[in-house]
Amino acid sequence: MARGRSRQIRRALGLIVIVGALLVIWEVAKFIGGDPWRLHGNVLGVQIDFFHNPPFRWRIVTDQSLPHVWNVIHTMTVPVQVNRPILASLLFDNMLFTMRGAATGFALGSAFGLMLGIVLANVRLLERALVPYVVISQTIPIIAVAPVIVIGLRAGTFSVALVAAYLTFFPVTIAALRGLRAADPRAIELMRSLAAGRWEVLRKVRLPAAAPYLFTAFKISATASVVGAIVGELPAGLREGLGGALLNFNQYYTIAPERLWAALLFAAAAGIVAFLLVVAAERFALRGYRPSEEPA
Amino acid sequence: MTDSTDPTHTTDPTDSSAVVEISKVSKVFGGEKKGGGVEALREIDLTVGRGEFVSLIGPSGCGKSTLLRLIGDLTNPTSGSVTVNGKTAHRARLDRDYGIVFQSPVLFDWRTVEKNVQLPLEVSGVPSAERTTRAREMLDLVELGSFAQNRPWQLSGGMQQRVAIARALALKPQILLMDEPFGALDEMTRERMNLELLRVWQATGTTIVFVTHSIPEAVFLSTRVVVMSARPGRITNIIDIDLPRDRNVDTRELERYFELVTQVRESLRHGEAASGGAVHGSVEADALRVRAEGLG
Numbered sequence: 086m087a088r089g090r091s092r093q094i095r096r097a098l099g100l101i102v103i104v105g106a107l108l109v110i111w112e113v114a115k116f117i118g119g120d121p122w123r124l125h126g127n128v129l130g131v132q133i134d135f136f137h138n139p140p141f142r143w144r145i146v147t148d149q150s151l152p153h154v155w156n157v158i159h160t161m162t163v164p165v166q167v168n169r170p171i172l173a174s175l176l177f178d179n180m181l182f183t184m185r186g187a188a189t190g191f192a193l194g195s196a197f198g199l200m201l202g203i204v205l206a207n208v209r210l211l212e213r214a215l216v217p218y219v220v221i222s223q224t225i226p227i228i229a230v231a232p233v234i235v236i237g238l239r240a241g242t243f244s245v246a247l248v249a250a251y252l253t254f255f256p257v258t259i260a261a262l263r264g265l266r267a268a269d270p271r272a273i274e275l276m277r278s279l280a281a282g283r284w285e286v287l288r289k290v291r292l293p294a295a296a297p298y299l300f301t302a303f304k305i306s307a308t309a310s311v312v313g314a315i316v317g318e319l320p321a322g323l324r325e326g327l328g329g330a331l332l333n334f335n336q337y338y339t340i341a342p343e344r345l346w347a348a349l350l351f352a353a354a355a356g357i358v359a360f361l362l363v364v365a366a367e368r369f370a371l372r373g374y375r376p377s378e379e380p381a
Numbered sequence: 382m383t384d385s386t387d388p389t390h391t392t393d394p395t396d397s398s399a400v401v402e403i404s405k406v407s408k409v410f411g412g413e414k415k416g417g418g419v420e421a422l423r424e425i426d427l428t429v430g431r432g433e434f435v436s437l438i439g440p441s442g443c444g445k446s447t448l449l450r451l452i453g454d455l456t457n458p459t460s461g462s463v464t465v466n467g468k469t470a471h472r473a474r475l476d477r478d479y480g481i482v483f484q485s486p487v488l489f490d491w492r493t494v495e496k497n498v499q500l501p502l503e504v505s506g507v508p509s510a511e512r513t514t515r516a517r518e519m520l521d522l523v524e525l526g527s528f529a530q531n532r533p534w535q536l537s538g539g540m541q542q543r544v545a546i547a548r549a550l551a552l553k554p555q556i557l558l559m560d561e562p563f564g565a566l567d568e569m570t571r572e573r574m575n576l577e578l579l580r581v582w583q584a585t586g587t588t589i590v591f592v593t594h595s596i597p598e599a600v601f602l603s604t605r606v607v608v609m610s611a612r613p614g615r616i617t618n619i620i621d622i623d624l625p626r627d628r629n630v631d632t633r634e635l636e637r638y639f640e641l642v643t644q645v646r647e648s649l650r651h652g653e654a655a656s657g658g659a660v661h662g663s664v665e666a667d668a669l670r671v672r673a674e675g676l677g
Binding site: 375 | 477500501
């Protein structure tokens with residue numbers, strides 16, 4: 086559809102404008118309050134020699150805390166060590182590794198969260214008894230839980246996935262509790278008039294009615310699963326993932342802050358990709374539903 | 382007061398076997414706790430013969446919907462018995478002896494029109510191929526065959542209600558329970574739907590119990606009109622509609638039609654006078670009913 090296409094283009098343009106604006110703000114702040122810098126070299130045959138000494142010194146925008154955009158980009162194009170692939174290629178591999186853990190965790194966590202939600206929604210007594218613990222489980226910082234899971238279950242990709250699952254299940258459970266009760270009471274009555282069993286009511290009425298709620302939770306969980314996987318990689322000592330990269334570049338932060346920023350970009354990209362995958366799945370799964378005001 | 386026990390009331394060409402037999406049925410909401418509760422129905426006796434079209438009419442709070450729900454085993458009588466097809470209402474529900482149509486169509490957004498009609502067939506385990514043919518047949522019956530692949534929310538209110546009727550008829554039930562099915566439609570659509578329903582009734586030979594607020598609608602459709610009054614809900618009169626069985630737009634202009642409309646109207650007024658008809662009293666009863674149902 087032409088209209089859909091033009092809307093997509095508008096959206097993409099909007100995204101580019103926002104990213105561009107952020108980069109401009111970033112550099113303008115450095116221009117006013119950053120460290121002095123010099124630009125010199127030969128660009129397309131023109132000799133450039135530019136020196137800038139900002140009028141202020143703001144600590145937050147020094148080269149130490151906020152490296153130049155071009156430095157971040159540049160550092161991705163060169164190897165960290167001699168005879169090694171460039172940083173971007175390394176980080177891309179790290180990202181894939183982390184996303185595998187996140188995806189496994191997301192699948193485990195969502196499945197567990199959904200089942201827990203179904204059980205709790207059906208057994209009121211259990212709901213009252215268990216929901217407080219479900220909530221408490223999420224108030225414990227994930228960095229405290231991660232070593233328990235990872236060390237307890239032996240370090241490995243599966244324990245990383247479990248940490249991701251730990252963050253993932255909660256939004257799904259809460260959404261299921263709400264969504265499974267969102268069905269039209271008359272639809273339940275209709276099923277009753279058809280002598281439908283509980284299972285059929287769940288499958289044909291409650292779950293389809295809960296689906297929009299569940300997908301909202303899946304979007305939250307998808308990004309959370311990336312965070313979970315990264316945090317899980319730290320105590321596991323896994324070097325293949327973004328967790329390892331972040332830990333490594335943290336240690337070298339004073340020397341090369343732009344590397345940490347580069348790793349952060351890849352972590353953000355992983356979260357965004359996870360989110361978009363869920364959005365695509367939602368589009369597909371809810372395609373027949375009455376269109377709501379604005380698809381997220 | 383009621384002469385419903387008189388077997389001559391089942392009019393031609395229906396046979397004399399009763400499909401629904403209600404005897405000494407009372408219903409009290411919230412009566413489990415001491416202090417009484419709200420008496421929704423008192424000592425109801427009613428027999429509905431095979432192939433009849435019986436309308437229940439009365440002011441809000443007279444318990445006509447409750448009576449319908451008692452027949453459908455969607456709620457239980459406090460005392461008395463409801464027999465459907467010679468068995469308990471409960472048994473009849475489990476045997477899927479009836480179809481039900483509510484005031485709102487209660488269609489599932491996530492299913493196509495055709496799949497909505499197939500729902501009762503799915504629940505009762507009809508094989509897929511037969512489901513498809515039967516759903517087509519029912520959609521043709523309500524003249525919506527060309528909308529089979531549409532989504533319910535793409536249809537007008539009247540069309541949605543016709544889908545609901547097709548769905549209710551999908552299992553070829555012996556009884557069709559209709560709770561103000563056309564109450565939410567505009568007058569013109571409603572009159573068209575009345576004709577449509579009569580056609581369906583004649584084509585299928587289904588027994589219909591029909592709750593309505595509209596006197597002309599009750600007279601136009603029914604073989605008998607059951608007049609009820611509120612506080613407590615009871616039957617004050619049963620009027621035989623001796624209009625020709627083959628009804629059409631001209632029926633509404635017959636002198637006999639107007640006489641019968643007047644007769645029903647006067648019955649309603651007398652019932653009102655007899656019960657002292659406090660309007661907000663009956664609203665309260667309705668609210669209590671809703672609350673009591675919610676608890677159950």
